[in-house]
Amino acid sequence: xxxxxxxxxxxxxxxxxxxxxxxxxxxxxxxxxxxxxxxxxxxxxxxxxxxxxxxxxxxxxxxxxxxxxxxxxxxxxxxxxxxxxxxxxxxxxxxxxxxxxxxxxxxxxxxxxxxxxxxxxxxxxxxxxxxxxxxxxxxxxxxxxxxxxxxxxxxxxxxxxxxxxxxxxxxxxxxxxxxxxxxxxxxxxxxxxxxxxxxxxxxxxxxxxxxxxxxxxxxxxxxxxxxxxxxxxxxxxxxxxxxxxxxxxxxxxxxxxxxxxxxxxxxxxxxxxxxxxxxxxxxxxxxxxxxxxxxxxxxxxxxxxxxxxxxxxxxxxxxxxxxxxxxxxxxxxxxxxxxxxxxxxxxxxxxxxxxxxxxxxxxxxxxxxxxxxxxxxxxxxxxxxxxxxxxxxxxxxxxxxxxx
Amino acid sequence: xxxxxxxxxxxxxxxxxxxxxxxxxxxxxxxxxxxxxxxxxxxxxxxxxxxxxxxxxxxxxxxxxxxxxxxxxxxxxxxxxxxxxxxxxxxxxxxxxxxxxxxxxxxxxxxxxxxxxxxxxxxxxxxxxxxxxxxxxxxxxxxxxxxxxxxxxxxxxxxxxxxxxxxxxxxxxxxxxxxxxxxxxxxxx
Numbered sequence: 373x374x375x376x377x378x379x380x381x382x383x384x385x386x387x388x389x390x391x392x393x394x395x396x397x398x399x400x401x402x403x404x405x406x407x408x409x410x411x412x413x414x415x416x417x418x419x420x421x422x423x424x425x426x427x428x429x430x431x432x433x434x435x436x437x438x439x440x441x442x443x444x445x446x447x448x449x450x451x452x453x454x455x456x457x458x459x460x461x462x463x464x465x466x467x468x469x470x471x472x473x474x475x476x477x478x479x480x481x482x483x484x485x486x487x488x489x490x491x492x493x494x495x496x497x498x499x500x501x502x503x504x505x506x507x508x509x510x511x512x513x514x515x516x517x518x519x520x521x522x523x524x525x526x527x528x529x530x531x532x533x534x535x536x537x538x539x540x541x542x543x544x545x546x547x548x549x550x551x552x553x554x555x556x557x558x559x560x561x562x563x564x565x566x567x568x569x570x571x572x573x574x575x576x577x578x579x580x581x582x583x584x585x586x587x588x589x590x591x592x593x594x595x596x597x598x599x600x601x602x603x604x605x606x607x608x609x610x611x612x613x614x615x616x617x618x619x620x621x622x623x624x625x626x627x628x629x630x631x632x633x634x635x636x637x638x639x640x641x642x643x644x645x646x647x648x649x650x651x652x653x654x655x656x657x658x659x660x661x662x663x664x665x666x667x668x669x670x671x672x673x674x675x676x677x678x679x680x681x682x683x684x685x686x687x688x689x690x691x692x693x694x695x696x697x698x699x700x701x702x703x704x705x706x707x708x709x710x711x712x713x714x715x716x717x718x719x720x721x722x723x724x725x726x727x728x729x730x731x732x733x734x735x736x737x738x739x740x741x742x743x744x745x746x747x748x749x750x751x752x753x754x755x756x757x758x759x760x761x762x763x764x765x766x767x768x769x770x771x772x773x774x775x776x
Numbered sequence: 777x778x779x780x781x782x783x784x785x786x787x788x789x790x791x792x793x794x795x796x797x798x799x800x801x802x803x804x805x806x807x808x809x810x811x812x813x814x815x816x817x818x819x820x821x822x823x824x825x826x827x828x829x830x831x832x833x834x835x836x837x838x839x840x841x842x843x844x845x846x847x848x849x850x851x852x853x854x855x856x857x858x859x860x861x862x863x864x865x866x867x868x869x870x871x872x873x874x875x876x877x878x879x880x881x882x883x884x885x886x887x888x889x890x891x892x893x894x895x896x897x898x899x900x901x902x903x904x905x906x907x908x909x910x911x912x913x914x915x916x917x918x919x920x921x922x923x924x925x926x927x928x929x930x931x932x933x934x935x936x937x938x939x940x941x942x943x944x945x946x947x948x949x950x951x952x953x954x955x956x957x958x959x960x961x962x963x964x965x
Binding site: 755757761764766767 | 832837875946
């Protein structure tokens with residue numbers, strides 16, 4: 373049986389290191405963070421069974437974090453315990469009103485907290501046991517089943533309902549009636565663009581609620597056709613993505629980059645780059661189709677017009693781009709780990725620089741390959757001779773199709 | 777998924793297995809890709825429709841159709857603008873994986889060949905890859921000395937010239953067969 377997962381979001385991780393150790397010894401899987409932004413990410417990636425959060429967090433305070441967790445379908449049922457030094461009744465009431473399931477005041481007795489965790493988790497288990505019978509729908513992670521696969525499953529089973537999809541702090545919705553897609557929403561995007569954007573999400577959670585749908589269809593085509601188009605789109609999206617850093621990566625203008633001549637659209641996208649712009653945000657902000665915007669960003673990247681911001685350049689200790697794995701299970705305290713990444717020095721910094729150098733070398737090679745017109749590109753024939761012969765026979769259709 | 781006891785590589789055909797992409801159960805569809813390039817959107821649509829019967833994507837930037845060769849092999853046809861149309865995101869995406877190109881133009885269009893000449897130059901400058909230049913003509917001549925035309929046009933060695941009637945599937949398939957033959961010859965060298 374899987375271990376129960378607990379997320380501890382606290383301002384000073386060293387102060388609750390004893391609690392963390394006790395929880396680990398008690399069989400829980402524990403992750404710790406001091407940053408509200410990374411706590412939100414962990415809430416979706418780590419999928420904790422219970423969250424303990426201090427009110428005072430970096431970036432996003434505990435109440436904000438709580439509101440976010442309770443407003444999202446994928447996490448709203450996760451028990452959330454507020455931890456604070458405030459002992460006032462009004463503060464407790466405020467937290468409970470926002471949706472907190474319990475309130476722990478600091479300093480606390482570890483044994484008492486452990487018992488509270490156990491009681492809450494047992495209550496949740498019992499509640500899920502009773503609700504599962506009446507729950508209509510299913511949920512999961514996009515890494516296990518992506519949006520296209522979900523839509524195919526719904527189409528085959530001719531289901532009706534609402535598919536809630538969540539990735540990071542974005543949430544989209546696809547309405548399906550008898551297996552046919554009738555509506556897709558994401559931020560301010562049109563139904564088509566929303567759908568195409570949603571099918572590119574591969575990190576996040578989904579929840580499908582079976583319900584009657586009376587919404588008029590916003591799509592002319594059948595789900596089968598849409599899915600085919602979406603797969604093509606997704607295939608293209610993934611190919612471009614391979615040439616880019618992750619969409620959460622912050623980028624900036626490369627002052628020393630060789631810009632050369634830029635097309636109008638490249639210039640439009642370049643104008644959006646402002647300070648710590650994240651790649652994904654630039655795609656969303658661009659008035660262009662997302663695929664085109666991503667393609668242009670890839671070109672700007674390879675032309676050297678934009679570059680990834682080195683971690684040491686982040687201002688105000690913004691660690692939202694740091695891998696979650698670097699923020700968990702600290703040995704000397706979260707802040708020390710974060711600081712090492714913020715201000716590269718010593719071994720970790722050298723490792724990081726080496727990685728960046730490697731990436732830069734790789735980018736230069738790629739840029740050379742794609743933009744040096746003087747070198748001809750010889751496409752590799754990635755089908756075998758026998759496969760080509762089979763294709764030829766199919767096309768010739770039994771007659772001598774050679775035109776020579 | 778592997779073949780056992782003569783069973784097909786893929787399980788019984790279901791909706792998901794009709795889709796020519798990597799399959800979720802680990803089996804992979806083998807894909808050949810060919811680009812149809814040329815100035816006329818309509819000509820490219822008609823060409824792909826004749827080859828594939830159905831156009832799956834028909835947008836300003838991309839026309840897409842597929843020929844299911846067998847359970848494990850599929851041919852994708854992409855109608856695209858030329859490589860100088862760098863605002864088209866699809867060009868960069870497909871150009872490095874293609875088997876070859878068909879450069880299509882209307883024989884009756886006085887601007888047809890001059891227009892595609894730039895495309896031919898651009899492709900042959902950048903890529904050493906088989907291409908077929910197909911002149912669309914409603915009534916096919918009975919006999920075309922294509923070798924003479926190739927010499928006359930001073931085409932690169934990997935290029936072929938042919939006439940076709942894009943409204944006739946057999947004629948369109950002949951163009952594709954010409955391209956496939958070039959590839960097979962290339963593999964034989």
